[in-house]
Amino acid sequence: MERLEGMISDIVFKNEDNGYTIAHLANSDNEVVIVGCMPTLSVGESIEVEGKWTNHKTYGTQFEVNKFMPVTPTSLEGIYVYLSSGMIHGIGEKMAKKIVDKFGVSTLDIIQNNPHRLSEVDGIGQKKIDQIVKSYEENRELRNIIIELSPYGITPNYCMKIYKKYKNKAIEVINKNPYKLAEDIRGVGFKIADNIASKIGIEKNSKDRVSQGILYTLNQSLGNGHTYLPENILIQEAIKLLEVKGELVKECILELAYDQKIHIEKKDNQHLIYLIPYYLSENGVCKQIIKLSQHEFKDLNIDIEEEIRVVEKEEGIKLANNQMLAVKEAIEGGVVIITGGPGTGKTTTINTIIKIFENNNQEVVLAAPTGRAAKRMSETSSKEAKTIHRLLEMGYATDSDELQFMKNEEEPIKADVIIIDEVSMVDILLMYSLLRAIKPGTRVILVGDSDQLPSVGAGNVLKDMIDSCVIKVVRLTEIFRQAQESMIVVNAHKINNGQPLHLNSKGKDFFFIRKNTNEEIINEIIGLVSERLPKFYNVDKLKDIQVLSSMRKGDLGVTNLNIELQKHLNKPEKYKVEENFQRRIFRVGDKVMQIKNNYTRKWENEDKTDSGEGIYNGDIGYVYHIDKDKRIVYVIFDQVKIVSYTYDELDELDHSYCTTIHKSQGSEFPVVVIPITWAPPMLLSRNLLYTAVTRAKKLVVLVGDVKYLEYMIKNNRINNRHSNLSYKLNKFKEEGLLIK
């Protein structure tokens, strides 16, 4: 390894995604090209680099950097260049000159140790001093983290994420418990954390390590939808991960339970191991369901049949028997699940229930798990529907900096009736938060299609509640005439029943285009989306058509289809600003999706007369503007909400010309295009196909090989999730805890 020292005189290239940088390093003797991961580098900075000389075919001799360290500039010129480089917010070129003229070589010492003295410089007030100190500190801390962590193979990009999460506590957190990184930082797995741990000197058989491995295994299993793991499975998986003896794992499981980090529940001869929040939520859901169902509901003193007749007359419909039953249960029973596939009249039933309650002065509140599902519910009911998170008023309590729900047992939701749609998407944690915020006496109506994919989060709540037979369930099974005319609806039910589909009926809305190779499928999809569908169906290629894929990777996965579709749906143009992040290009006009809930992300309209906060997982928007100087991408959602993302926040956004079927849950689109090709069996499943097809309102086009379509229809291997909700609800019922 060789070392060089000098000042950065130019930055030739910087990849914002992974920090790869090509720069010129100058010292009194010469100027050389250095390359490597140096994300925080800026012109004027003095650094020391460690690495080796290489010879590049095209670019000649360059220095490949393994490790870099900032050195405090000592020369007046160095200090001036550093301060004026733009790295310290609040100091421009003029101000830098003034400061250096005043304090000379002691400038950096003053900023660090006696910042109040900056006020001696003309034009610097307290506010400016605070800004300079904060920015200087952040810069220093980030550098320290990079220097400390890069030997463990953590890329600078992750260092930035780590810094954002823990701020100046980062090194302390990592030294105390490196495994915390695996829990908190998306993309850092147990293996990386374990590597740091071993370098810090944590032994393979250390109980800390094994305990963290057990917690990590349980955390990972949440990603597969499990609310607990049977002990034998947990032990097997932990042994595989940690390469230690089973006895030690067992011992650590007991210690974790003793420390109340996990809960062990006995069921028959098995031990079920839960992470605490999941145990509390599962029990809490059971308890709340019992409480809510047992309560005496206020008698509305109405003739239900007469009330139904009034609404039927107003709407010009006649409810089917099961719809009628659902309405009666909602009013008389008080807690009910209404379930059914597409076109079975769920919306019509909800609307009838709303009308009857409102005709009788009852306050009805509507909510759904995602922003898009709530928007759709608002549209079909002509009444405001909120996301469940908004209904529960997610926010910061005065004495805490953690987001939490303001609505709970003490401060319940004010309503006589609460109707929740798309309940299949609600996981066990959210269901508990919701139920605990409902006051006994409030009527609760849960609506959903239990054949859709289960929630992304742990649990199989809707299905378990239905299977338990503890809550009254009304199943809507009749497909109404109007709905029967749609092959989308008819085929969706056929998929659910494992039957062959009606393909390509003339004048209908469900087509299969046979293509064999992946290349043919991609070309066909591009042709359909960019030209033929907009032309023949008069739909907007960006807003109305959604391509859905079951997978992320591969030629026909979301990542590649987004790259291919972007080339045709939003071509590069001189007037369109774009920024290249190597893996992906963000360009003005791009269709994008927010991929995680961000309850505090601010938005405002163009003339800044309206603003708010909260952008949710699955929200689709368009890149509106890119400010390369400020390093900000602006995205517009719902035609008016403009949201800014700094470059290092772009991991919250994905292109969405194509999205995964999982992400499309709860959303509907006029036209859906789905590639049908080989994939691992768990991604060729009936409920994935069913969920994808039922997202379309006007037209479904499948493109690919019909043998995989047939395989999907047959493959009813329901992803079995470890969940104890149904069993527990029944157990409580048998033990006489439920009156009804």
Ligand SMILES: Nc1ncnc2c1ncn2[C@@H]1O[C@H](COP(=O)(O)OP(=O)(O)OP(=O)(O)O)[C@@H](O)[C@H]1O
């Ligand atoms: N009792 C009824 N008599 C006649 N038509 C009905 C009846 N109930 C619903 N419909 C019609 O059937 C179609 C589907 O109904 P609705 O939209 O309520 O079902 P849904 O289960 O919400 O469907 P989706 O899940 O596809 O939105 C609509 O056109 C609706 O007008």
